[in-house]
Amino acid sequence: MGFGRYVLQRLLLVIPTLFGVTLIAFTLTYLLPGNPALVKAGALATPEHVAEIERRMGLDRPVPVQYWRYVTGLLRGDLGESSSTGRPVLEDFRQRIPATLELTLASLIVAVAIGIPFGVLSAVHRDTVLDHLSRLLGVGGVAMPSFWTGLLLLYVFFYLLGVAPAPLGRIAADVTPPTRILGLYVVDALLTANGTALVSSLHHLMLPALTLGFAVMAPLTRMVRATMLEILESDYVTAAWAAGLPRRRVIYGDALRNALIPVITLLGVIFGFLMAGNVVVEMVFAWPGLGHYAVTSLMTKDPGPIQSFVLFVAVMYVLVNLGVDLLYGLADPRIRLR
Amino acid sequence: MTDLLEVRDLTVHFDTEAGLVEAVDGVTFNVRSGEILGVVGESGSGKSVTALALLRLIRPPGRIVQGAVRFEGTDLVGLSEDEMRAVRGTRIAMVFQSPRTALNPVLTVGRQISRLFELHQGASRAEGRTRTIGMLKLVGISEPERRARQYAHQLSGGMCQRVMIAMALATSPRLLLADEPTTGLDVSIAAQILELLRDLGRRTGASILLITHDLGVVAEVCDRVAVMHAGQIVEVGAVRAIFARPLHPYTQALVRSIPRIDRDVTMEPIPGMVPSLLAPPPGCRYADRCPRVLDVCRRDRPAPRAAAPDQEVACHAAEVEDAPARG
Numbered sequence: 001m002g003f004g005r006y007v008l009q010r011l012l013l014v015i016p017t018l019f020g021v022t023l024i025a026f027t028l029t030y031l032l033p034g035n036p037a038l039v040k041a042g043a044l045a046t047p048e049h050v051a052e053i054e055r056r057m058g059l060d061r062p063v064p065v066q067y068w069r070y071v072t073g074l075l076r077g078d079l080g081e082s083s084s085t086g087r088p089v090l091e092d093f094r095q096r097i098p099a100t101l102e103l104t105l106a107s108l109i110v111a112v113a114i115g116i117p118f119g120v121l122s123a124v125h126r127d128t129v130l131d132h133l134s135r136l137l138g139v140g141g142v143a144m145p146s147f148w149t150g151l152l153l154l155y156v157f158f159y160l161l162g163v164a165p166a167p168l169g170r171i172a173a174d175v176t177p178p179t180r181i182l183g184l185y186v187v188d189a190l191l192t193a194n195g196t197a198l199v200s201s202l203h204h205l206m207l208p209a210l211t212l213g214f215a216v217m218a219p220l221t222r223m224v225r226a227t228m229l230e231i232l233e234s235d236y237v238t239a240a241w242a243a244g245l246p247r248r249r250v251i252y253g254d255a256l257r258n259a260l261i262p263v264i265t266l267l268g269v270i271f272g273f274l275m276a277g278n279v280v281v282e283m284v285f286a287w288p289g290l291g292h293y294a295v296t297s298l299m300t301k302d303p304g305p306i307q308s309f310v311l312f313v314a315v316m317y318v319l320v321n322l323g324v325d326l327l328y329g330l331a332d333p334r335i336r337l338r
Numbered sequence: 339m340t341d342l343l344e345v346r347d348l349t350v351h352f353d354t355e356a357g358l359v360e361a362v363d364g365v366t367f368n369v370r371s372g373e374i375l376g377v378v379g380e381s382g383s384g385k386s387v388t389a390l391a392l393l394r395l396i397r398p399p400g401r402i403v404q405g406a407v408r409f410e411g412t413d414l415v416g417l418s419e420d421e422m423r424a425v426r427g428t429r430i431a432m433v434f435q436s437p438r439t440a441l442n443p444v445l446t447v448g449r450q451i452s453r454l455f456e457l458h459q460g461a462s463r464a465e466g467r468t469r470t471i472g473m474l475k476l477v478g479i480s481e482p483e484r485r486a487r488q489y490a491h492q493l494s495g496g497m498c499q500r501v502m503i504a505m506a507l508a509t510s511p512r513l514l515l516a517d518e519p520t521t522g523l524d525v526s527i528a529a530q531i532l533e534l535l536r537d538l539g540r541r542t543g544a545s546i547l548l549i550t551h552d553l554g555v556v557a558e559v560c561d562r563v564a565v566m567h568a569g570q571i572v573e574v575g576a577v578r579a580i581f582a583r584p585l586h587p588y589t590q591a592l593v594r595s596i597p598r599i600d601r602d603v604t605m606e607p608i609p610g611m612v613p614s615l616l617a618p619p620p621g622c623r624y625a626d627r628c629p630r631v632l633d634v635c636r637r638d639r640p641a642p643r644a645a646a647p648d649q650e651v652a653c654h655a656a657e658v659e660d661a662p663a664r665g
Contacts, residue, residue, distance in 0.1 A: 233397075235440040241395055242434075243454055243505065244427030257444050333489040334443060 003329055003336045010325045014318055021314040022074065026067050029307040035059075040083050074311075080304030084296065089304045092293060093312065098183025099170055100282070100289035103212065104274040105184075106205050110213025111220055111270065116263070118217075119224025123232060124251060134225075138218035150211040150284040157207060164207050165200075167285040175200040208285040212278055216270045223266050227259040234258075261331050268324035276313040342545050343369040343392070343513055348405035350384075350391050357616045361387045361400070363569040363623075366642065369513065374539060374546040376556035376577070378592070379566035382612045385549045386435070388566070389515045392547075393430060394422050410512065428458050431506035432515040433535075436522055437498035441490035447501045448474075448486025451508050458509045473504040477534060496527035503534065510542055517549045532559050553596050557581060562648070565589045568612050568623035571642070575649030585651040587628045622654065630655040 037054040038045075045053075054060050058069055073080070079089035118134040125131055144152075150167075157164035170185055171177055178188040178197040185201035188194075231237060232255055240254045279291030286292075290309065297305035329336045350362035362384040369375045377385050390396055392407055394414060407414040409430065414422060434440035442450060451473055452466035461469065467486070474482035477500040490498055499519060506514055516535060520528035536559045539546045548560060556563045556577060563580055565573045565588065573586040584590045591608040610627035621636040622628070628635065634654050642652040 235434055235436060236442045238390075238395060239432070239434055239440045239502075239505075240442070242393055242426055242432040244423050244425070244458065245453075246423065246457075254442055254445075258442070261444075332444065333446075334491045337489060337492060 006329055006335070007326060010322055014322055017318050018315065021311065021318065022071055023067070025307050025311040025314065026070050028310055029303050030063065030066075070307075079308040079311075082297065082305050083302050084300045084305075089308045092305065093290070093308065094183075096288060096290045096293050097312075099287060100275060100278065100291065102170070102184040102186060102205065103208055103278060103282070103287060103289060104271060106186075106209035107212035107216065107274055107278075108267070108271060110209050111217040112267070114213065115217040115220035116224050116260075119221040120228055120251065120256060120259075122221065122225040123228030126229065131225075134221060138221045141214045141216075141218040144215070145280075146211050146215045146278075147280045147284050149214055150208065150281055153207045153211055154284070165203050167207070169286055169288055170201060170204050171197065172200045172204070177201075204285075208281050208287055211284075212274060212281050216274065219266060220263065220270070223263055224259060227262055228255060231255045231259050261328065264327045264331060265324055268320045272313075272317045272320045275316055340371055341368040342371045342410065343547075344406075344408040345388075345392070346406040346408070348388065348391060348407065349403040350387055350396055350400060351403050352400040354399055359615045360618060361569050361615055362391060363615075363618075365405070365566075365569075365571050367564045367571055367574055369545045369547055370562075371512075372539070372543050372545055373561040374536065374548055374559055376560035376563040377547060377549045377566055378551065378553055378556050378563055380551060380608075380612050382615075383566040384569040384615075385551075385566055386517050387569075389432065389517050389547065389549055392515060393426055393432060395426075427454060427511070428509045429511055430513045430515065431509070431511040433499070433502050433506045433517065433519045435518040437502045437519075438490055438495060440502055441498055443490055446487050446489055447493065447498075448488075451486075451501070451505050454505065454508045469508075470504075473508055474501070476538070477501070477504040477507075478530075479504075495523050496531065499523065499531050500534070503531070503538070507538060507542065507544070510544070512544055514539065514544050514546045515549070516546055518551070519548070520550075520552075520555065535559070553592055565592065568618065569615055570623055570652070572624065572653065573649070573651045574642075575646070575651075579646055579649045583646075583649075585645050585649065585656040586624075586653045587630050587655065588624050589651075622652075628655070 035050075035054075037050050037057055037059055040057075041050045041053050051060075058066055061069075077090055079093065081087070082089050082092055085092055118137070122131045122134045154164070154167055158166060165172060175196055178185060178194045178201075179192050181188045181191050186198065186205065189198035189201055232251075237250060237255050240250045245254070275290070278289070279295055281287065282289045282291040283295070290312070293305060294309040296302075297309070345365060345367050348362055348365045349360070352359040352361055365384070365388055367375070377388065379385050387396065387400070391402055392409075392414070394402070394417075396402060402415060405415065409425070414425065417425070441447060448467065448470050452461075452463070452470040455461040455466035455469050456463065470486055471482045474485060479485050479497060479500050485493065485497070485501075490501075493501065503519075514535075519535065520531050523531060532555060535546060535548070538544075548555070550556060560577050562575060563577050564571050565580075565586065567588050573580065573584070573589045580589060581593060584593050588608070591606070594606045595608055608627065613623055613626060619625075619636070621634075621638055622631075622640050625631045625635040632654055638654070640652045640654045642650045643656075645651050645656065
């Protein structure tokens with residue numbers, strides 16, 4: 001009843017937001033210094049040649065017209081062309097998004113699998129050695145820049161111990177990537193029952209995921225700890241103890257279920273951050289993802305990819321927020337059944 | 339009547355950063371089978387802490403320093419945590435002050451009751467559900483099937499308290515601790531809840547420890563009453579006796595502070611505040627507020643003395659006719 005309306009409301013709100021996003025993405029590249037026509041024409045081009053390219057790219061038209069063409073192009077799936085790869089940006093994105101998504105999801109799993117239990121243990125064993133240890137680990141994760149963590153892990157696990165592969169992409173050079181279904185190597189390998197590819201892609205995913213997961217774990221642990229501390233003092237947890245419920249059930253059932261509701265928001269933020277912000281780690285591990293692509297495009301002042309990257313990040317945040325709102329509704333009956 | 343619960347010299351301290359708070363100090367009382375004992379006192383007098391201590395739910399920095407809680411012949415203070423858990427919910431249950439916050443917001447109210455049947459009585463999920471509906475009906479909730487599927491935020495405060503009572507009585511405890519069960523409810527709803535508690539207590543034979551700051555509530559439903567002040571019990575006795583002849587100056591002040599419309603007497607508030615429980619001075623903790631304070635009051639803590647067949651008072655100044663002092 002109420003929930004359907006809530007979902008519809010959220011969905012409708014996405015439309016004006018997306019409109020604003022395209023406006024900003026467009027304006028940003030318009031304001032960016034440097035003439036893309038000049039970049040495309042090359043340093044030795046004649047002014048006539050540059051003007052010709054400008055005309056072909058539509059840069060001589062009034063700004064609103066340019067914007068209109070940009071938006072209608074977007075609706076047709078036309079993100080422009082990359083002058084450095086010479087291919088449609090959409091094509092480049094399709095190739096790189098799965099790599100970044102795979103790394104993001106794996107890092108998120110690492111962060112959740114370590115961060116949440118540590119947060120709970122910290123709260124339950126407040127002010128004990130365990131609590132201090134978990135907080136120290138959290139501070140470490142925030143304080144260490146991820147390129148440094150990445151290099152450190154590489155030094156230990158690749159160079160010293162030799163248990164990790166060389167940081168050269170998503171899969172070993174002599175292993176054929178699995179047949180593309182989603183583009184996530186691990187998932188595709190699982191779906192096609194390709195054991196060799198599965199092992200190799202997991203092997204390559206391990207260190208970068210650990211690096212990023214470690215970096216984003218701290219806020220998760222802190223939030224779980226803080227919410228759990230508050231909830232463990234709440235009336236309904238006292239009531240659960242008083243009703244004779246077993247310890248595990250009170251802590252992981254009654255308390256944690258409530259503590260995880262605000263964590264959904266944080267997970268959304270972390271997801272967005274990882275999708276847009278793991279440039280450094282992609283560089284360290286030569287991970288062929290979006291961050292890599294965005295940096296290269298920035299270096300060459302390639303407007304199509306930059307504009308599209310900004311747009312992509314913004315759209316992704318919009319979708320993540322939508323997802324967070326919907327998950328909130330599912331997790332919290334006070335929102336679902338108002 | 340025999341004693342279901344015998345509390346002897348129960349003492350609870352909180353080791354806070356400001357110092358040691360002696361929240362409950364040597365509290366001694368009994369709850370008899372089938373009776374309703376009221377525990378009355380101002381906010382901060384240690385009523386709720388006493389109730390939580392009975393269930394051993396005092397969390398750090400608080401702890402039970404000494405005393406015995408003999409329930410059905412066993413001293414609960416000496417039990418292991420697992421043994422204690424078997425008592426909670428099944429033998430002793432508790433109803434909380436603010437029903438809405440005492441119910442888990444993400445579980446349906448029905449689930450919160452039915453899981454107790456599954457946990458404590460090994461009922462199947464379907465059985466638990468059926469019995470939950472029965473319990474909801476028993477506490478006077480209409481449309482119990484529909485209500486069972488709802489969440490706390492969808493119910494009124496009075497309805498939530500009925501659910502809490504259903505939850506507490508689900509596994510037929512022998513003792514029900516009710517901590518200000520009518521706070522925050524409308525007067526008429528509060529009266530209904532009290533009536534329900536008394537009625538269910540009678541029907542199930544369970545004893546009830548009713549914590550309240552309202553002597554009117556005590557007069558209405560309790561058989562006996564213990565008056566608490568600053569973490570100590572100053573007077574215990576049958577409700578009738580205490581209202582007819584309050585012996586402790588604090589009890590007298592409490593009785594005088596009840597607003598009355600049937601007689602033309604002015605209501606008298608009690609002067610002063612509950613004294614700080616942070617390192618309280620020796621002697622009687624009411625001394626600073628007491629109009630009849632003696633020298634001895636500031637030196638020695640008064641021991642409870644039997645004053646009448648069913649009345650005990652801990653006061654140096656109270657007039658008690660040749661009753662022997664009791665340690």
